[in-house]
Amino acid sequence: MKKTISILFTLLFSIYSFAQKTEIIVLGNIHQPVPNYNSDTIVTILDKIKPDFLLQEIDSSFFNVDFTFKTPPKENEGLASVKYIDKNTKAQMRPFDFEGRNEYRKINGFNPTEGLALKLVDSLYNENRLTKKQAKVYKKYIDLLEPLKIAASKDPRSFNNSINDKICKERQYYQYHKLLSVMKERSELSNTYYTQANAQKISYLKGFQLASEFWDLRNKTMAKNILKIAEENPGKKIIVLTGFMHRYYIISELKKLTKKDRNIIMKEFYD
Known part of the structure; x- marks a missing residue:
């Protein structure tokens, strides 16, 4: 009887753990619209993977308290996110960039x-x-x-x-x-x-x-910010919308940070 209960508990725990798997997809982008890549290109990808959270390469100063944009976005990622959330109202945005990035550069x-x-x-x-x-x-x-x-x-x-x-x-x-x-x-x-x-x-x-x-500081900070959002939202599907030149660094850092965390899975948008 005890053995049966133990097996049942292990099975239930495994099912729960599987259900709590958090997916992170790092999508490298071209920020400005070009003939082969624009906001509609990203929307097509978003419609396919159905993310719960859309992480933006900007800091919190660009957002209202409810994580909507303060001003209409001009770049591909922001435009696509607005279009996607209009159709998927439970999806949310979050900033993941280095706080005060532009001011830090000037100072x-x-x-x-x-x-x-x-x-x-x-x-x-x-x-x-x-x-x-x-x-x-x-x-x-x-x-x-x-x-x-x-x-x-x-x-x-x-x-x-x-x-x-x-x-x-x-x-x-x-x-x-x-x-x-x-x-x-x-x-x-x-x-x-x-x-x-x-x-x-x-x-x-x-x-x-x-x-x-x-x-180095910015990319490492962005990876830590992404991980924090992932840990706060277990079992969710998260897409990181970043410039494609940052992709390699963010993925590398996330793999280091999640090396011992079996509940966070790194995927590509085409997996």
């Missing part, structure tokens, strides 16, 4: 110095002023963008797979690590300054270095 001075630093290196490259080794790094950085452009011109699955993720990872490694090493070797970057609104000056090198550090 710390790497907006716009990151872009200015890249433009300066580009001009040095085009003027043949980089060393052969430095030029090789920059050319590789440029070349890595080409297969990503090709993938982005195709269907969603083309830029939502492990092969494309690997290219994104290498490209961002070249941008925030290899290029940073090149910049550290060039006096033009350390001796060129941008004057911020508060009248403080920041070198292009320092600005880019801060941007490099923020790339």
Whole structure:
């Protein structure tokens, strides 16, 4: 009798555990409408997988207290989410981005110095002023963008797979690590300054270095925010709507964070 009760309890627990499985789908997107990808493309995906929560790559300042948008969205992800929720009223949105992202960039001075630093290196490259080794790094950085452009011109699955993720990872490694090493070797970057609104000056090198550090901080923070939402909503299906360049990092971090949690499953939208 005791053995029967034990087996029954184990069976019931297994059924309960299965019912509480939380699915996380990280969908890499192109933010702005293009001929092959727009909000309707995302809606088609959403209609297929039927998510309970739609996570947006923005912070809480964009939302009302009921997690509706304060202002009408302009990007593909937001537009698609509104369309989907209009038809599926129980579905909800949540922000998962680094809080105060844009202000953080301005306060710390790497907006716009990151872009200015890249433009300066580009001009040095085009003027043949980089060393052969430095030029090789920059050319590789440029070349890595080409297969990503090709993938982005195709269907969603083309830029939502492990092969494309690997290219994104290498490209961002070249941008925030290899290029940073090149910049550290060039006096033009350390001796060129941008004057911020508060009248403080920041070198292009320092600005880019801060941007490099923020790339890691932001992605790790986003993954933690996603996990927090998942843990607060067991048994739900969650879709993470992010730019496809972030996809590899977020997936990698989530796998680390959920390594010992059998109740959270990572899936692709086409599984």
